[in-house]
Amino acid sequence: MSSTELPETRSAAASPASRIRTVRVADGEELRSVALPGLTLTVRARPGDRPGLPPALYVHGLGGSSLNWSTLMPLLADTVDGEAVDLPGFGDSPPPDDGNYSVTGHARAVIRLLDAGGRGPVHLFGNSLGGAVATRVAAVRPDLVRTLTLISPALPELRAQRGAWPTALLALPGIAPLFSRLTRDWTAEQRVRGV
Incomplete structure (x- = not known):
């Protein structure tokens, strides 16, 4: 086992379309595939024992995946109903049909996920590239964001x-x-x- 793997993880297929690839799934987590027009997103969730918690969405950084949040999600499980998304082309989410990997393209995917799930407003967490994406989501659709938590955000578009x-x-x-x-x-x- 490498130093980056969680000791309590197992491999599981995320969806029938991705049976060739396997994804790491920590104990207590579930994966689901969300099909939206032009893209499919893999979402990692930790179903909580306490219904009615406010929703949270975790957005990973460049080269990462929703698995990056597997250590933090259980620590906040008593506070929020957390889900982590694999951005298009990362983790187990296939590339977007339009090939748009820009911050705006990823923000559009997050907004579409939140609109489709009806989970907003959410506590939005973003790390690195995910911080830039989360910032763009909050700027364009503040109605979807309850709070914004940025962890070492990559904000290259600041002048x-x-x-x-x-x-x-x-x-x-x-x-x-x-x-x-x-x-x-x-x-x-x-x-x-x-x-």
Whole structure:
């Protein structure tokens, strides 16, 4: 057993269409396949003993799968009714028909899953790429998100804030010595105001 496998996992087929591949399923988890127009998603769930808990959806990062959440899901099982999705083309979910692997494409898949299941608003968890996807879902469809929890989110689409530009300019060759010469006679108060 590798160091990345959970000791209490077993292999199981996720759906008849994927009998060739097997997926890891931790004790107490169930897999189901959700067919939506243009894509099919594999969803991992931990059916709880307490009905009426608020729903949660976990979204994995790049190169991951819903299995990434198998350790956290039981820890929150008394608080939320958790499900984890395999994004299109990851885990046991086949690639999307349109071949769109962008953050927007994945967000669209999550939104379609939530709309189809009628589980919203959910506590939405996202890690890495899943954090970027979850952020996009929350921005586009805030009605589907109760809370947003981001774990090391990959947010590559953020543009540099205008206030950070002077700091970035200091990285250019020759700018730092020039700035030092220009501010050499500044008082401590002027330096603080300049920052």
